[in-house]
Amino acid sequence: MTTTVDLNERIPNNVDLAGDRRLKRALEAWQPGFLDWWHDMGPVGHHTKEVYLRTAVSVDRKGWANFAYTRMPDYRWGIFLAEPEPDRRIAFGQHRGEPVWQEVPGEYRAPLRRLIVVQGDTEPASVEQQRQLGLTCPSLYDLRNLFQVNVEEGRHLWAMVYLLHAHFGRDGREEAEGMLERRSGDPDRPRMLGAFNERTTNWLSYYMFTFLTDRDGKYQLSSMVESGFDPLARTCQFMLTEEAHHMFVGITGLSRILQRTCELMREHDSDDVRRFGAIDLPMFQRYMNFHFSVTIDLFGSELSRNAAANYSMGLKSRYRESHIDDDHRLEHDTYAVTRPAGADFARQDEPALNALNERLRDDYVAEVEDGLARLNRTIAGYDVDFTVRLPHRGFNRKIGAYAGMHISPDGTVLSAEEWQRQAVGWLPSDSDRDYLWSIMEQPVLARGQFANWIAPPARGINEQPIDFEYVRFD
Ligand SMILES: [Fe+2]
Numbered sequence: 387m388t389t390t391v392d393l394n395e396r397i398p399n400n401v402d403l404a405g406d407r408r409l410k411r412a413l414e415a416w417q418p419g420f421l422d423w424w425h426d427m428g429p430v431g432h433h434t435k436e437v438y439l440r441t442a443v444s445v446d447r448k449g450w451a452n453f454a455y456t457r458m459p460d461y462r463w464g465i466f467l468a469e470p471e472p473d474r475r476i477a478f479g480q481h482r483g484e485p486v487w488q489e490v491p492g493e494y495r496a497p498l499r500r501l502i503v504v505q506g507d508t509e510p511a512s513v514e515q516q517r518q519l520g521l522t523c524p525s526l527y528d529l530r531n532l533f534q535v536n537v538e539e540g541r542h543l544w545a546m547v548y549l550l551h552a553h554f555g556r557d558g559r560e561e562a563e564g565m566l567e568r569r570s571g572d573p574d575r576p577r578m579l580g581a582f583n584e585r586t587t588n589w590l591s592y593y594m595f596t597f598l599t600d601r602d603g604k605y606q607l608s609s610m611v612e613s614g615f616d617p618l619a620r621t622c623q624f625m626l627t628e629e630a631h632h633m634f635v636g637i638t639g640l641s642r643i644l645q646r647t648c649e650l651m652r653e654h655d656s657d658d659v660r661r662f663g664a665i666d667l668p669m670f671q672r673y674m675n676f677h678f679s680v681t682i683d684l685f686g687s688e689l690s691r692n693a694a695a696n697y698s699m700g701l702k703s704r705y706r707e708s709h710i711d712d713d714h715r716l717e718h719d720t721y722a723v724t725r726p727a728g729a730d731f732a733r734q735d736e737p738a739l740n741a742l743n744e745r746l747r748d749d750y751v752a753e754v755e756d757g758l759a760r761l762n763r764t765i766a767g768y769d770v771d772f773t774v775r776l777p778h779r780g781f782n783r784k785i786g787a788y789a790g791m792h793i794s795p796d797g798t799v800l801s802a803e804e805w806q807r808q809a810v811g812w813l814p815s816d817s818d819r820d821y822l823w824s825i826m827e828q829p830v831l832a833r834g835q836f837a838n839w840i841a842p843p844a845r846g847i848n849e850q851p852i853d854f855e856y857v858r859f860d
């Protein structure tokens with residue numbers, strides 16, 4: 387079955403909104419608030435007229451990425467669920483083997499709503515965090531990619547709001563309103579999760595965010611694609627398709643920065659690339675330290691009864707649950723978790739159900755390590771002797787067993803004073819931020835040109851040339 391989406395609908399969708407007038411009216415009532423939010427909190431651009439964006443017109447292979455020039459406020463944010471899998475069964479937890487639910491089971495209403503609201507809240511948050519970046523873009527290509535990510539995060543908000551409106555009645559409608567009321571970094575009504583209240587002030591942060599924090603999104607969504615609540619599973623499935631591009635923007639952006647830095651190091655036979663307006667490798671490492679530490683906090687405490695309950699109820703699984711060879715109930719299994727023990731760390735077997743957050747974090751870190759290996763190959767390709775490393779799991783943590791501790795990137799437990807003394811070398815400083823501002827302040831808006839601190843990409847978007855007019859201005 388292939389459902390084509392009618393883009394002329396007020397809310398494009400493949401969920402037969404026309405057949406449910408009450409729901410359609412409710413979402414149409416939410417829409418103006420969303421557009422106001424986009425207007426107030428969406429990307430700031432240099433009188434951007436049209437952007438070469440992809441828009442989903444169906445969820446199949448041919449239709450999900452249709453490229454055309456689009457005015458951003460006219461972007462067709464829609465509701466798309468992946469096609470249902472006939473006779474799908476719940477793959478884990480107490481209900482393993484039972485048919486998936488099309489409606490929310492009454493007793494699981496609160497935890498399901500919580501999962502959807504927390505996921506939904508991150509989507510507009512990242513748009514808010516990134517809204518100023520267009521003013522300092524390194525090229526039209528990068529500007530277009532930023533805007534693409536932003537409109538899709540807006541669509542992800544629609545995806546979660548649809549579930550709230552369709553399945554959670556009045557509470558759901560109230561939660562949907564809340565999504566438009568909280569603001570990233572606002573002291574009185576912040577977004578729900580820490581990493582989404584940090585500002586993404588420059589393009590180095592942006593690529594770190596898309597490399598690391600969008601990947602957290604991938605892992606959260608992946609643990610919901612097998613949810614027993616089928617509409618959530620199908621929603622997350624389609625979001626994952628879009629998420630892949632966000633992580634592509636991240637890793638290629640970081641790789642292009644390293645490429646440019648290493649080129650200049652070779653050319654001038656010097657480590658001091660700031661003289662040439664590039665990003666030095668120690669600063670790159672400090673940004674990696676920061677973004678990695680705030681992002682792994684998003685996985686929550688090492689041991690969590692909540693995570694255990696969500697699993698047993700069949701709401702949220704492990705990463706690639708169906709590919710794991712065990713009983714998918716975990717009531718008698720253990721999982722090894724490393725935690726602080728005095729001035730050292732101890733690895734200990736814990737009940738597997740309680741350790742699900744840590745397990746998801748482990749899977750995530752393994753994938754980040756793969757990406758980092760790729761970045762380090764870029765550096766090695768220039769014969770530069772530098773390896774970017776992930777900091778120790780306990781470095782700069784605010785959540786879980788490491789919170790409140792002072793741990794260096796190499797995993798040494800320090801006193802608060804010692805940590806304070808050294809932290810300036812481990813985390814981005816005001817002078818790093820000032821420097822980045824100085825090299826990024828002037829946007830590069832001419833076709834085919836790139837800021838001096840980043841190399842051009844290997845290829846353009848959708849097989850267009852690199853000097854394509856990805857963004858048109860008034
Ligand atoms: Fe997203």
Ligand SMILES: [Fe+2]
Pocket residue numbers: 539600603629632
């Ligand atoms: Fe994303």
